[in-house]
Amino acid sequence: MFYNRFTFRLISRLVIINLLGYLLFYLITNTQLWFTIIGVSLILLGSIISLYYYINEIRSDINRFILAVKTRDHTLNFKNKATKGSFPELYQSFGEILQVHKQIRLEQEAMFQLIKTILEQVPVGVIVVNNTATAKEEIAFFNQAATNLLAVPAYKYWHRLKQHIPDFGSEVEQIAKGGKKFLELKIQEKLTLLSTEVIPLNLYGKDYTIISFQNIKDEIEQKETEAWNRLIGVISHEILNSITPISSLSDTLNSMVTDKETLNLDEMEDLKTALQTIKRRSTGLLDFVKDYRLIAELPTPSLESHTIGEILKHIKILMQPFARVKKVLLDVEQTSSKITVKLDLKLIEQVLINLITNSIYAVEDRDNPHISVNYRLENTRVYIDVTDNGKGIEPADLEKIFVPFYTTRKNGSGIGLTISRNIMKMHRGSIEVVSVPNDYTTFSLLFNYI
Structure with a gap:
């Protein structure tokens, strides 16, 4: 009222x-x-x-x-x-x-419980440290997976966890400002390989550190086994291809000279031909072993600052004459770029030589054969692209082209792409490939710009 x-x-x-x-x-x-x-x-x-x-x-x-x-x-x-x-x-x-x-408030609490439940169920260890809570850095969250992987109880303070597993604590603190690292730890007399990532986070004026990690030892062992099986299969195939004719010719030669003190002219010619064949196949087998050693014994990169323009200019000078002889248009763009990357110039030049050489052979039977080399910058990564209009790579072959000694090119060694990928890995980069058969193929060298 x-x-x-x-x-x-x-x-x-x-x-x-x-x-x-x-x-x-x-x-x-x-x-x-x-x-x-x-x-x-x-x-x-x-x-x-x-x-x-x-x-x-x-x-x-x-x-x-x-x-x-x-x-x-x-x-x-x-x-x-x-x-x-x-x-x-x-x-x-x-x-x-x-x-x-x-x-x-109820919705936030429900969402928090949902996220907490999810984090408790995932097989990835998650530890959240509140860096501003106390002088002893309180652990705000410690999931069950972290307890199982580290074989420790869910500690309340970071310094106690560090006392229990000092190697884990010191390695994590080395990347406290953010980053990834592979940690090899011995936990309960068992060797464990952890892929660890640290993310610093400021939330409502408080500093947190999110530590996530997972055991990748089994996955790596499985991948290594698969890689070894593929490698052994290829090596066995190559060795058998060389040993079989050598063995067969050896039997033939043995039958030719057995119980004979002299040979006629025709038999001498057959003997020479057989010996030349044995020598050629033996040389091929030796070359194969040398190629294998070349893959396994790459030199450690000597990293120096080089501009993208400098790299492209050098590769243009190196490869333009060969492309001209093969009647291929090689277009190297943006040679004046001032973007700087730390790398070993000789090794990266070798990678680009391998890629451009492969492209030149890929466009041999094409009308208007064309290869372009340029770069692009995306976020914190620099890409150097080698694109050709050749026959392309079939989807089934994309998974195999980096396997040592696998090649789709006649008279190819099958180690160029393997060496190139290993070189890029040593530069903390990678090689990416996109191919549309009978249209185009692009190999991209990926570098971290920052």
Whole structure:
């Protein structure tokens, strides 16, 4: 009702106080009714005190509401005052705000529990360290996978975990500002290889460090076994291809000279031909072994700063004459680029020579054979692209082209791409390939720019 409203109550109290003040002034100046004067004074004082408490009650409610929001206290209730108070709309808004705040809080808590449950189920160890909580760096989260992988209890403080596994703690602190690292640890007399990543995070003014890690020893062993099987298969195939004719010719020669003291002219010619064949295949087998050693004994890169333009300019000078002889248009672009990358110029030139040479042979039977070499910059990576319009690579061959000694080119050794990929790995980069058969093929050398 209107008489419950703040404005009506305030005005009525002010009117009463003014009337009592005027009456008191009149009684003091015009009469000597002291008992009446005292009574009116007490009533006036009571009205002023009542007005103070009335206004203070509203101020107190507002302070309680603000404090409830700050402390996330959802038990405060203004329902009674929303129906009977002086500010029904205000108290109703207070109640709605507190309810919305409570709902948001419940949703956040539910989301936190969901994320926590997910992190408890994943096979990746996750440790979250609160770097600003205390001087001893409190661990805010330690999932079950981390407990299993490190074979430790869920410690509350980082320094205790570091005391238990000092190698893990020191290695993680080396990449505390962010990064990835492979850690080889001996846990419970068992060798474990952990792929570890550290991500620093500032959240609401607090510094956190997120440490995630997983055991990749089994996966690496499986990949190594697969790689060895493929390599042994290729090596066995090449050796058998060389040994079989040598063995067969040896048997033939043995039958030719057995029980004979002299040979006629025709037999001498056959003997020479057979021996030449044995020598040729033996030389081929020796070359094969040399190629294998070349893959396994690449020199360590000597990293120096070079511009992309310098690299492209050198490769243009090196490969342009060969491309011209093969009647291939070699287009090397952006040779004035000033983007700088740390690399071993000789090794990277060898990679580009391998790629461009492969491209030249790939476009031999094409109309208007064309090869382009340029670079592109994407985020923190630099790509040097070698693109040709040759016959391309079939999807089934894309998985095999980096396997040692595998080749689709006649008279190819099958080690160029293997060596090239190993060189790029030694530069902490990689080789990517995209090919559309009978359309184009692009090999990309990927370098980390920062």
